[in-house]
Amino acid sequence: MTGKMAIVGDGDSIMVFQAAGVTAFAAENEKKARDILRKIAKDYEVIFLTEELARPLADFLKRFDEAPYPVVLPIPSGKGSGGLGEELVRGAAERALGIDIFFGGSRETSEETHQ
Missing domain, CATH: 1.10.1220 (Arc Repressor Mutant)
Structure with a gap:
């Protein structure tokens, strides 16, 4: 795993990252995002997650604080930053x-x- 990055978010928000070569996973709600994160966590060093999904998943995301990888970074969605x-x-x-x-x-x- 060398510098692999992914983005999890709504379709509009992930398109720019996908165009830049980042592996994109569409998630329309926090349950879908949680399922995706569980599946991809071992395969990526950096995972961008739109704020709209990250905020309700705050407790779930704490599990990633203990290990060096993946680094899960909340980012603004296409709808703006919270x-x-x-x-x-x-x-x-x-x-x-x-x-x-x-x-x-x-x-x-x-x-x-x-x-």
Whole structure:
């Protein structure tokens, strides 16, 4: 498995990735997306998942946090962004670095600023 990438999402959202050579899997709902993720997880290093499907699957997706692969990345769908991808990157960076890379400063300073 060398750099294999896939996308799981609605038909419109996956077409651009498919045109760029990314293996695409259409999922019209979270049950279908969960089934696809279970089947393809061992075969791909990076799996993009549209935010509309990622948000209701948040608990299911935690299982992928423990292993180095696959990395499951929520991305905006063709309908726009709900902010989930940014939220997850922010949280991961804060856990790893102890700072909020989007607002600067330490975690404590950032929390005080946003209250």
